[in-house]
Amino acid sequence: MKIEKPSGKLGVLIPGMGAVASTFIAGVEAIKQKMARPIGSMTQLGTIRLGKRTENRVPLIKDFVPLEELSNMVFTGWDINQENLYEISNRSGVLDRELVERLRPQLEKTNVLKAVFDKRYVRRLSGDWVKTGKNKMDLAEQIIADIQTFTKENNTKTNVMIWCGSTEIYFKSSAVHSSLSKFEKGLIDSDPEISPSMIYAYAALKLGIPFANGSPNLTVDIPALQELALKSGTPIAGKDFKTGQTLIKTIIAPGLKARQIGIKGWFSTNILGNRDGEVLDDPDAFKTKEESKLGALDYILQPEIYPDLYSNLYHKVRINYYPPRGDNKEGWDNIDIFGWLGYPMQIKIDFLCRDSILAAPIVLDLVLFLDLAKRAGMKGIQEWLSFYFKSPMTLPELYPEHDLFVQLAKLKNTLRHFMDEELITHLGLDYYED
Ligand SMILES: NC(=O)c1ccc[n+]([C@@H]2O[C@H](COP(=O)([O-])OP(=O)(O)OC[C@H]3O[C@@H](n4cnc5c(N)ncnc54)[C@H](O)[C@@H]3O)[C@@H](O)[C@H]2O)c1
Numbered sequence: 001m002k003i004e005k006p007s008g009k010l011g012v013l014i015p016g017m018g019a020v021a022s023t024f025i026a027g028v029e030a031i032k033q034k035m036a037r038p039i040g041s042m043t044q045l046g047t048i049r050l051g052k053r054t055e056n057r058v059p060l061i062k063d064f065v066p067l068e069e070l071s072n073m074v075f076t077g078w079d080i081n082q083e084n085l086y087e088i089s090n091r092s093g094v095l096d097r098e099l100v101e102r103l104r105p106q107l108e109k110t111n112v113l114k115a116v117f118d119k120r121y122v123r124r125l126s127g128d129w130v131k132t133g134k135n136k137m138d139l140a141e142q143i144i145a146d147i148q149t150f151t152k153e154n155n156t157k158t159n160v161m162i163w164c165g166s167t168e169i170y171f172k173s174s175a176v177h178s179s180l181s182k183f184e185k186g187l188i189d190s191d192p193e194i195s196p197s198m199i200y201a202y203a204a205l206k207l208g209i210p211f212a213n214g215s216p217n218l219t220v221d222i223p224a225l226q227e228l229a230l231k232s233g234t235p236i237a238g239k240d241f242k243t244g245q246t247l248i249k250t251i252i253a254p255g256l257k258a259r260q261i262g263i264k265g266w267f268s269t270n271i272l273g274n275r276d277g278e279v280l281d282d283p284d285a286f287k288t289k290e291e292s293k294l295g296a297l298d299y300i301l302q303p304e305i306y307p308d309l310y311s312n313l314y315h316k317v318r319i320n321y322y323p324p325r326g327d328n329k330e331g332w333d334n335i336d337i338f339g340w341l342g343y344p345m346q347i348k349i350d351f352l353c354r355d356s357i358l359a360a361p362i363v364l365d366l367v368l369f370l371d372l373a374k375r376a377g378m379k380g381i382q383e384w385l386s387f388y389f390k391s392p393m394t395l396p397e398l399y400p401e402h403d404l405f406v407q408l409a410k411l412k413n414t415l416r417h418f419m420d421e422e423l424i425t426h427l428g429l430d431y432y433e434d
Contacts, residue, residue, distance in 0.1 A: 016165025
């Protein structure tokens, strides 16, 4: 494949400048200033094996594929309150005050732009830093103008948009989403089925800017925006960052299945006290998240193929808003399993995690990989980035791959494919031939 080399600044456009976005940007600044290492980021620390095991070729991924340098990244974003990133970082309470103070000069420079926001989709939040317009098309054009101004002022060569905004209420794809022409008419008519996240995505895709969806919102999971992505030659990826409990689930479940261990029940509950937790306290927003979280087990365990092991599995997921914890979520899993002759056993997991600390390196990797995909001429759904998502996007006729290790193999083979390297099948019989 022919991949253009990165040749200038990369703009990162973020609708939703909250805990995840501020932790990501502050983290990149801290790494640039050598105050910290990019822990959790495959693009920065990951390696890739090339050729045979005897060749000992294991470069860093960032030395293998032409990724943009962190020093060339510039940021902007939209939110519903007029704050700068320094204020947001302090309010979010993820990073130590001391670190935020050291980064203050950089963080204070980033102000948030006025949002396209509608309280009907995120009922628990209100803000006054919000755009007005004659219809939704007008709002989309204002976002396009924001992006063009940012591109000009910062002289960015390429841009990537990544949604780090709140979870919108649950709704399904409908007629207005079924084609680009209906969607564009819907924008002019301010159709209530077009949510703010779709308006940002439309603006990005119109400009050929790759779009990633970090939340479980419907956003680019609709034919209209997928049509636009193909038409404008733009990669899209989603949805819902795979961070705490679902990450653990997609690590443990494939292992139990590999050993043909049965599972009777999987109960997952969380306490969480950040703004995301507050938004998810609304049952209609939680429903969006629940759908995204529930899918993983069914797809990994395939109860229709393994009825003896998984057909009676009871799976429940709960998120409880509990302000004292802030961003430091605690997730409990109780897994009722059974083994030889049906004898029951249990696994208990208590994950004291930090939501935004787990999400920030995912944002970094997605931005860099989507920029790479664009330069490689990829367009539409980027299934090879499933590794990063709770609810990976695929073509309608394909089931999503949730097993973290299959996702990893797919991602690395895609990078090998980009660079014309042999794909690795793990067959390895040739080592034993003589
Ligand atoms: N942190 C994690 O581990 C994790 C994992 C998976 C998914 N997510 C998702 O990522 C998103 C961000 O999470 P967070 O913890 O940063 O939440 P957060 O509440 O701190 O930040 C979200 C921000 O989006 C803003 N917002 C809402 N609607 C907007 C709009 N239309 N335009 C512009 N801004 C808007 C809110 O005001 C808020 O500041 C959420 O949707 C969350 O569900 C987070």
